[in-house]
Amino acid sequence: MTIAAAGISLLPGLTVIGIVLGGIYALAAIGLVLIYRVSGVLNFAHGAVAMFSTFIAYQVSVQSGLPGWIGLLAAIAAGIAMGFVIERFTMRPLTGKPVLTKVVITIGWLIVLQAAAALIWKANAYHRAVKLVSKSGFRLTGTSVVVGYDQLTTVLVALGLALATAAVLKYTTLGASMRAVADDPEAARLWGISVNRVTAASWMVGSGMAAIAGVLITPLINFDTFSLTLVVIDAFVAALIGRLTSLPFAVLGAFILGLVQTYPTAFFNNSGMHEVATFALLLVALAVLFRPGARKLRVA
Amino acid sequence: MTSVRERIAIVFMTVSVIATLALGGAVIHELNRKPTTVAANGTSAAATSPEAGAAADQSASGQAAAGTAGSAGAAGSAGQTVSHGGSAGSAAPAGQLSNTAVASGGVITVGGVYDETGPFDATVERDTVKAYFNKVNDAGGVNGHKLQLLDCDSGYDPSRAHQCTQRLLSQGVLAMVGPLSVSGEEPETQFLNSQGVPMIGGLGVPSEFNVPLSWQVTASLTxxxxxxxxxxxxxxxxxxxxxxxxxxxxxxxxxxxxxxxxxxxxxxxxxxxxxxxxxxxxxxxxxxxxxxxxxxxxxxxxxxxxxxxxxxxxxxxxxxxxxxxxxxxxxxxxxxxxxxxxxxxxPLLEPWDHHNDPGVADYEGTVRKYFPNQVAALDVYSEGDWVAAELFVEAVKRIGNAPVTRQSLATALNAVSNFNSGLTVPLSYGAGPHDPNHCFQWIKNQGGNWSTYSGWNCF
Amino acid sequence: MTSDLRLVRWTAVGVGVALGVLIPALLSDFLRTLAADAAIAGLIVLSLVVLTGLVGQISFCQYSFAAIGAFTVGSLVAGHHWDFWLALVVGVVFAAVVGVLVGFVALRLSGLFLAILTIGVALFFDRFVLAAGNWNSFSGGLSSWRPGRPSFFGIGLHGEYAFYLFAFGVLLAACLLVWNLRTGKTGRVLRAVRESEVAASTVGLNLTAWKLTAFGISAALAGLAGALAAVRVGSVSPGSYDFLHSISIAAIAIVAGAGSIASAAAGGIFLIFGREALIDWTSLSTQWFDLIIGAGLIFQLVYAPDGAVVDIERRVMRRLRPPKHLPREAEQRAPDKVPAAVG
Known part of the structure; x- marks a missing residue:
């Protein structure tokens, strides 16, 4: 492992790359946090749902040649449908069971969706991503980096969705019901809130967001059946920094993670160092934010 | 409180364990008997010979692939003594080549291990070999034989690649043609060599050029x-x-x-x-x-x-x-x-600017005819597998009316000289390891199209 | 347990061992290879039985522990010409140490976060420890280690049947070890931990030590499986030990039922022979096998949370048990109220 000479002069450019990467993680983390907040289930299938929805968009827009936005709508519809199926048929029957059982079921969904997508669209054939935003870009003043409009869109949509979701939770009736269910399902039931419906809504909205994230992220990464799942696992680390419940902190965590993964490039010729950084961040987040005696979390 | 029934059960279990262990030991002993010389004149040797294979595997597996074409193995010459030593740096000795014949007029079955799932896509290589075989079969086969490719998915996992090799051997394949299993190719090449199974074409890893039972057609990755x-x-x-x-x-x-x-x-x-x-x-x-x-x-x-x-x-x-x-x-x-x-x-003629060359036209046209969806995915590896399939069929032709066996196939392959594949420089083989293709053409992308700007440069 | 039940159990074990030794003697080399792979996969399922069935912890990084065993054997035997048996011991100890380290972090975490931690460990192995360019003297860098097969007290393990018997013997010994853990005092302690940490600590159990022990044993078993796989295949490369392998084996362990030792055999056989049967009997792609595993996991957790093997065992037991023992049956069933898979 050699220390690269280039070093410090690259930092401004790498900061931009890190923020773009952070935008990707933030986008992936938002739906994850929403589902976790309301249902207490960490959805390991989130990336798989995003991937499968994105393949629906690919089918509609690239294979059938319809405009990109129709593909996006189809993907969102598919995401919402998957969220509904997962909640209605594999989560609701387990009401009252240990949360970990439900989490393991989401891993089952991860395997199923991945294998199904591989069967339908081939695990390895080359897939062209759905094109929504132009790949051209502008040179950021003060750096040597060109930022693509598609990358900028990812960051802006991530921030926008996070703000919108936070606003919905805070100011709307549905949001209030969601918070009530999240805090205490029994009390919510007494207040006349349909816990099942609110939980289903969170899964559907969260999975719809996964679809948006998938369609926007795939042009920036490898578009196959597995890469998106791995991106979402990185997004877990971001969400952990937000204690899995706070949207603003999850978004902040995403940008921290993006930068932590990018800066080592300035000093090491090797891709390995940013994995060490990611793993260290995961350990720190788990040890500090979830230590026994940390602020009580609603984890069954 | 131990009842009679429980005692019976424990006795039964003990007896069965002892009996089976004894039997198992006997079987191991039987399998481990190593023959010192192998006479390859038998007419009814088993399709694979575990004894010879196990012995040769021992010497092959420890070796790094770095050896140059030093001491030649035994390919092609019958009646050889199987070497147990195999010093590092020399070519791995070949396993015994079977003389079991494929029934005349029957189907010649060959195998191929491919990464059909996982990060690398080798389905196009599989389908290229299949397309060539389909073409040959539609034209009446070779000397009355039809050709069949059995494939197995190694899924970018060397452990599964090994399972695949064993599976194909158990299905009685004559040889391997054009396998492409990215992470399993190196160990499997040596294993096949030790089992006396010919291998034609492949990814281009070092061991494929260092063992006598591998006949490559393109340049090595090195x-x-x-x-x-x-x-x-x-x-x-x-x-x-x-x-x-x-x-x-x-x-x-x-x-x-x-x-x-x-x-x-x-x-x-x-x-x-x-x-x-x-x-x-x-x-x-x-x-x-x-x-x-x-x-x-x-x-x-x-x-x-x-x-x-x-x-x-x-x-x-x-x-x-x-x-x-x-x-x-x-x-x-x-x-x-x-x-x-x-x-x-x-190391093969560039298809982009040679669509009208007869060799390229045959290659592209045949794949288009049988697997139209794969045409866009064709690449340098599928082109190599096309040539491998050509070489295999050429060797089967040369066997003529003699029985098609691993032994006769190896002999026929070794006799191939200045073979014109239409896509490469002329290829010649002989006894020992084979490395027939040393030549590349330079190509350049202009406006999205690749064009060749040199003749063959050989290294 | 009544003598009738013991009779059934001992007979079943005896017949199982007899069949396990005899059947492969009649099979082709190909099927013997698969049988050895099944025994190795069974060891990894067994390592999950220790963790999940005994202390109610979960792990999605068992193949990373296996990789420690495999790459230690690979680098020491192929790279430094060590004796296999010495390398095997080093690999297993190394795996156990890493297991204890993971367990040490896991002590502070409950189920969900332990799952995240183990996934993090698996990905860290995939992308850093085993990735070329980082620790090449361990991972082999851009080429794979090629360890040869050893001899066992003078008997060469080069033949497929000999190697299978060796792997099967190791699996049986490991099963015996785990069975001892379960039924002895240790097992009762560990099960108490699984049922209720509070209850366990009130009776004065050293929870920390037991949990770490379980992690260590589990990782050691997985490392042992990896070391065997290294010489079985004769080649060690990261593609065989990635995160996807780990989640598949966890899924299979849960489907078979991580509460039972018998599920180790069942899980191993299903993982290896299931895929081959699918290829043999149908023309479907191997992806269908993953689909079946995933769907099986979902279906099983929703409808039969204890696992298939445990379910069958219980049915057999119930049929054999005389009615007067009903209260004891209820007692025995009680621990399974919490799904074995997810404590």
């Missing part, structure tokens, strides 16, 4: 590296960044590229090993430009090339680029403008 390193000087490259994908078949390429560069007095600016899943190459682009590298010499997969080109394009940074395996049609669609002026090389 030779790619040497050619790229040497060609860099012709291209005026002075300070390249070397970019290599993190896949274990490509190690010899990296070493050979660096050795080739150094032999030409070129010092690389840096060597980056990137993961196949690396999402964004902007950092590489930034680093390469800030280091003052004038070029990138790359060995990546098509998907990674696409993201590299995307990043270079966006950063408007266009260093000279020399890469292996760039000319895959389906991938070129997404390479965009950054691939313009990219340089590559091929």
């Amino acid at each position: 030779r790619y590296g040497t050619a790229m390193g040497t060609h860099a000087k012709d291209l005026g490259i002075k300070a390249p960044e070397v970019l290599i994908i993190n896949a274990n078949f490509i190690a010899p390429v990296k070493d050979a590229i660096l050795a080739g560069l150094h032999a030409q007095g070129i010092k690389e600016k840096g060597v980056d090993i990137v993961d196949a899943t690396k999402p964004d190459y902007t950092d590489i682009a930034l680093k390469t430009s800030s280091e003052g590298a004038d070029s990138i010499i790359a060995g990546l997969d098509p998907f990674s090339y696409a993201r590299l080109f995307q990043a270079l394009d966006r950063q408007n940074f266009h260093p000279k680029l020399l890469g292996l395996g760039l000319d895959k049609a389906s991938a070129n669609k997404s390479y965009g403008a950054a691939a313009n002026n990219a340089e590559s090389l091929t």
Whole structure:
């Protein structure tokens, strides 16, 4: 492992790359946090749902040649449908069971969706991503980096969705019901809130967001059946920094993670160092934010 | 309180365990009996001979693949003594070649292990071999035999590649034709050699050129590296960044590229090993430009090339680029403008600008006829497998009306000399390990199309 | 347990061992290879039985522990010409140490976060420890290690049947070890931990030590499986030990039922022979096998949370048990109220 000479002069450019990467993680983390907040289930299938929805968009827009936005709508519809199926048929029957059982079921969904997508669209054939935003870009003043409009869109949509979701939770009736269910399902039931419906809504909205994230992220990464799942696992680390419940902190965590993964490039010729950084961040987040005696979390 | 029934049960269990252990020991003893000489004149030897295989495997498995074509193995000459020693650095001894015949007029079944699922897509290679066989079968077969390819999915997992090899051997395949199992190719080549199973064509890993029962048709990956390193000087490259994908078949390429560069007095600016899943190459682009590298010499997969080109394009940074395996049609669609002026090389005739060449027309036309969806995915490896299938059929033709056995196939293959595949330089074989193809043509991307600008350059 | 039940159990074990030794003697080399792979996969399922069935912890990084065993054997035998048996011991100890380290972090975490931690560990192995360019003297860098097969007290393990018997013997010994853990005092302690940490600590159990022990044993078993796989295949490369392998084996362990030792055999056989049967009997792609595993996991957790093997065992037991023992049956069933898979 050699220390690269280039070093410090690259930092401004790498900061931009890190923020773009952070935008990707933030986008992936938002739906994850929403589902976790309301249902207490960490959805390991989130990336798989995003991937499968994105393949629906690919089918509609690239294979059938319809405009990109129709593909996006189809993907969102598919995401919402998957969220509904997962909640209605594999989560609701387990009401009252240990949360970990439900989490393991989401891993089952991860395997199923991945294998199904591989069967339908081939695990390895080359897939062209759905094109929504132009790949051209502008040179950021003060750096040597060109930022693509598609990358900028990812960051802006991530921030926008996070703000919108936070606003919905805070100011709307549905949001209030969601918070009530999240805090205490029994009390919510007494207040006349349909816990099942609110939980289903969170899964559907969260999975719809996964679809948006998938369609926007795939042009920036490898578009196959597995890469998106791995991106979402990185997004877990971001969400952990937000204690899995706070949207603003999850978004902040995403940008921290993006930068932590990018800066080592300035000093090491090797891709390995940013994995060490990611793993260290995961350990720190788990040890500090979830230590026994940390602020009580609603984890069954 | 132990009842009578429980005692009976315990006695029963003990007896069964002892009996089975004794039986098992006897079977092991039987299997471990090592014959010292193997007479290859029998007419009814088993399809695979575990004894000889096990013995030869022992010497083959410990060896690094670095050996040069030193002491020749026993391919092709009957009545050889199977060597148990096998000193490091020499070619692995071949296993016994079976004389079991394929019934005349019957079907000749060959096998192939391919990464059909996972990060690398070798279905196009499988289908290319199948297309060639279909063509031959539709024309009446070879000497009255029909050809059949049995494939098995190794899923980019060497453990599954080994299961696949065993499966195909148990199905009684005559030989392996055009296998492409990225991480399992190296060990399986040595295993097949030790089992006395001929292998024709493949990925191009070192052991395929070091064992007597492997008949390759394209240049080894190591030779790619040497050619790229040497060609860099012709291209005026002075300070390249070397970019290599993190896949274990490509190690010899990296070493050979660096050795080739150094032999030409070129010092690389840096060597980056990137993961196949690396999402964004902007950092590489930034680093390469800030280091003052004038070029990138790359060995990546098509998907990674696409993201590299995307990043270079966006950063408007266009260093000279020399890469292996760039000319895959389906991938070129997404390479965009950054691939313009990219340089590559091929040990087989470049299909892009030779569509009307009879050899290329036959290759492309046949795949189009039987597997139209695979035409866009054709690449240098599928082209190599086409030639491998041609070579196999040529050897079967030469066997004539004699029984088709592993022994007669090996003899026929070794007798092939100056074989004109239509896509490569003439290929010649003989006893011992085979490395018949030393030659590349330089190709260049212009406006999205690849064109050849040299004759054969041999290394 | 009544003598009738013991009778059934001992007979079943005896017949199982007899069949396990005899059947492969009649099979082709190909099927013997698969049988050895099944025994190795069974060891990894067994390592999950220790963790999940005994202390109610979950792990999605068992193949990373296996990789420690495999790459230690690979680098020491192929790279430094060590004796296999010495390398095997080093690999297993090394795996156990890493297991204890993971367990040490896991002590502070409950189920869900332990799952995240183990996934993090698996990905860290995939992308850093085993990735070329980082620790090449361990991972082999861009080429794979090629360890040869050893001899066992003078008997060469080069033949497929000999190697299978060896792997099967190791699996049986490991099963015996785990069975001892379960039924002895240790087992009762560990099960108490699984049922209720509070209850366990009130009776004065050293929870920390037991949990770490379980992690260590589990990782050691997985490392042992990896070391065997290294010489079985004769080649060690990261593609065989990635995160996807880990989640598949966890899924299979849960489907078979991580509460039972018998599920180790069942899980191993299903993982290896299931895929081959699918290829043999149908023309479907191997992806269908993953689909079946995933769907099986979902279906099983929703409808039969204890696992298939445990379910069958219980049915057999119930049929054999005389009615007067009903209260004891209820007592025995009680621990399974909490799904074995997810404590």
